[in-house]
Amino acid sequence: MDESTQEQDMAFVDPHSRFNPYMPPISTNYSRLKPKSSYNYVAATPTTTPTTAYPPSTYHHHYRPASSASFTSFVPPSVAEQTTFSRSPASTSSQVSDPPRQYFNPHKGPPPFTHFPSTESHSSAEREDDHYESIRTQKEQQESDAHVRRARLIAEKNATLKRMEERQLKAQSQSWFEESQRLATEDAHKKDDECRRAEEKRRMEQAKAEERRAHSSGRERRYERERSQTPDIPNWTNGKGHDGRFKDEHGFDSGSERAKTGNRSRESGKARERVDKNQPQRPNSPSSVADAWATYEKACAELMGANPSDEKMKSSLNFYTIPWPVLGQAKSFHDLTSQSIAAFILSPHHSQGKTPRARLRAAILVWHPDKFAQKVLPRVTDSHRLAVSAGSDIIARVLTELISTHGN
Structure with missing residues (x-):
């Protein structure tokens, strides 16, 4: 295996083990990179280049420290190689080695590319x-409006x-x-x-009494008239009749006549008593007003002095x-x-020792709402509670008006 073939078989070990289904062409165009001081890339060989996909957790990077021999092993490419590739890497000095060509690994994806946010993306965000x-x-405004509507509906x-x-x-109440x-x-x-x-x-009783009185007076006048026309009784009878009883100047038995007259007078007296009893007592008389005031004060004292929590006193008033x-007794609101109210409380027939203002103040203490x-x-x-409450309000209002009137 010559040196050019060895350089073509060199592979770049990518730390990211991702599979890319799209296989880009292998390019040897690369720029001059500053090598690391402690490590150097080595040529790819069948023993160092994996041919099967390894799991990400079991695939490791194999680096070997750079040696002096590695710096001298690389030589500039030949003229044929320069014509084959579009761009050849620049020659390096013997002190710094050139970075290896990048080869495609089908088991790895393209290297990640870091995108920096632009101004347009920031504005859109x-x-x-x-x-x-x-x-x-x-949404919050709609919820607030809905809450306000619910509160308004409630x-x-x-x-x-x-x-x-x-x-x-x-x-x-009506x-x-x-x-x-x-x-x-x-x-x-x-x-x-x-x-x-x-x-x-x-x-009728009075007419009968008048009739009896007129009848008795007519009889008396008739007796007087007959007496003036009757001659004197002879002395040999000594005023006695054949039965030995004394006769009056009219020749009648004086005892029986007096008894009849007494009976008539007694009957007339009884008739007058019955008429007086049947005549109703005047409601505005001083005695009736005084009695009504005494009854009113006693009833008010019992009414205000009773305990409202007493079971015996509950539901006993109307x-x-x-x-x-x-x-x-009042029968209605009329x-x-x-x-x-003023005629009863300010009547001169009772409580003569109190002024009208003192009477009204004592009454408002009872009828305060x-x-x-x-x-x-x-x-x-x-069933009567609403009516009694309305009546007490009427009394309190009238007493307040009377107090203001008498105070002024």
């Missing part, structure tokens, strides 16, 4: 990052449910109010019928058992007016 950032920002739903509940409570008005109207009609019947009965500050709701409302039945 920045644009791509900006694009991804804008997409992420849009708020609208809650508001709708609240309005529906308020309308239901209002309708229930129905209860109409029912209470109907019952109050029926009670008022019944009371009017009773008063009318009592008045008719009283008038609209008709509340001691409203009016004269008489009875809780400013005039009726918070205190009333804490003390009284838990003990009111469920």
